[in-house]
Amino acid sequence: MNxxxxxxxxxxxxLRDRWYPLCPSEHVRPGQLTRLDRAGEELLLxxxxxxxxxxxxDRCPHRAARLSHGVHMGDRVACNYHGVQVDAEGTVVSVPGxxxxxxxxxxxxxxxxxxxxxxxxFAWFGLDESAPPAPLEVPEPIAGEExxxxxxxxxxxxxxxxxxxxxxxxxxxxxxxxNSHTMFAGKREAVFQIRATDKxxxxxxxxxxxxxxxxxxxxxxxxQWVTLDIPYPDTAGPGGPFTIVAAxxxxxxxxxxxxxxxxxxxxxxxxDSWRFLYRNRLEARHFAVLEQDREMAxxxxxxxxxxxxxxxxxxxxxxxxxxxxxxxxxxxxxLTEPAAPAPVPVA
Amino acid sequence: MPASYENAFGDELEAVYxxxxxxxxxxxxxxxxxxxxxxxGADWTESSFTAELARLSGTEN
Numbered sequence: 001m002n003x004x005x006x007x008x009x010x011x012x013x014x015l016r017d018r019w020y021p022l023c024p025s026e027h028v029r030p031g032q033l034t035r036l037d038r039a040g041e042e043l044l045l046x047x048x049x050x051x052x053x054x055x056x057x058d059r060c061p062h063r064a065a066r067l068s069h070g071v072h073m074g075d076r077v078a079c080n081y082h083g084v085q086v087d088a089e090g091t092v093v094s095v096p097g098x099x100x101x102x103x104x105x106x107x108x109x110x111x112x113x114x115x116x117x118x119x120x121x122f123a124w125f126g127l128d129e130s131a132p133p134a135p136l137e138v139p140e141p142i143a144g145e146e147x148x149x150x151x152x153x154x155x156x157x158x159x160x161x162x163x164x165x166x167x168x169x170x171x172x173x174x175x176x177x178x179n180s181h182t183m184f185a186g187k188r189e190a191v192f193q194i195r196a197t198d199k200x201x202x203x204x205x206x207x208x209x210x211x212x213x214x215x216x217x218x219x220x221x222x223x224q225w226v227t228l229d230i231p232y233p234d235t236a237g238p239g240g241p242f243t244i245v246a247a248x249x250x251x252x253x254x255x256x257x258x259x260x261x262x263x264x265x266x267x268x269x270x271x272d273s274w275r276f277l278y279r280n281r282l283e284a285r286h287f288a289v290l291e292q293d294r295e296m297a298x299x300x301x302x303x304x305x306x307x308x309x310x311x312x313x314x315x316x317x318x319x320x321x322x323x324x325x326x327x328x329x330x331x332x333x334x335l336t337e338p339a340a341p342a343p344v345p346v347a
Numbered sequence: 348m349p350a351s352y353e354n355a356f357g358d359e360l361e362a363v364y365x366x367x368x369x370x371x372x373x374x375x376x377x378x379x380x381x382x383x384x385x386x387x388g389a390d391w392t393e394s395s396f397t398a399e400l401a402r403l404s405g406t407e408n
Contacts, residue, residue, distance in 0.1 A: 276405075
């Protein structure tokens, strides 16, 4: 059975009816065919002559050869095996070896709605591929004019779920990152509460805010976003806290892509100052902190979720896993339900 | 401009910020009390400082 039709498979590769970031925009270069595995799908990415990005299945509708091994023809892609040409809508526009054959004019290449935001390419993976996508709602720190941001893109040898756990676990900041430039302060003991929001929840310390990694928000909807703040020391100059907006995409069961938009609400010369300091030195420090997370996530045992003893600090993980599992089960049921029987004609 | 200048400027800026000086007049005065100067060797002014930040931030790139 297709793993994407099972609860476990959807949990491993990512739920459907979601937008997922695929890669930084600059990874899809004009005139080139880019191959990516994301969210359980084998993808071809390319830009048309106007620069608009397209995301399609990397599979020629003729004999399943890799279109990514083909030829970029501006407004279409030609398979290198037998020359079959497919356009951005997924329609076969030419079969040079057999002109006029039935394949011509048919829309047979799976094509995923695609957008670019915040320097990344996103695609919609719908449960029902014929249904239109939900709007891609991008969080304010990425979309807002008053904010500045840099996208940090990483690929880790760990299931995306370990990275999601890490983001929903603010307490590790006070331990794993205790010697970092941003998370050295605050208490090592904390009481947390969960507060429901329209599209997810906030997990926060009850007695400390703005000192360490003290809260995190999970937003589930047309996409899954995790947002959190980390206070900056005075050396970072004027402006608000360091805000991270994160989104994750599975590459395989054991590997994922992480998108960390590093944001700050700053404008004018303060924005320029942050951008300069970020490039000149903060980026390296932030990356060193992220490397601590990577080392921890990549070294986790494969059965981490099966043998745990969770405590009060982990209620956000429990909530998140329950939400995901319930939605995955619902989607799997929809994908495997037998087709409705044809109505019996009334005599 | 060599990167060493950008590093020296970054060092001095972090040091000034680290003392809690986050206002424009205060920063300009503190930078002028330091050894770092703009390329023309003149004292910093608010406009030369903000222009330098705009250049170094890469906004125009």
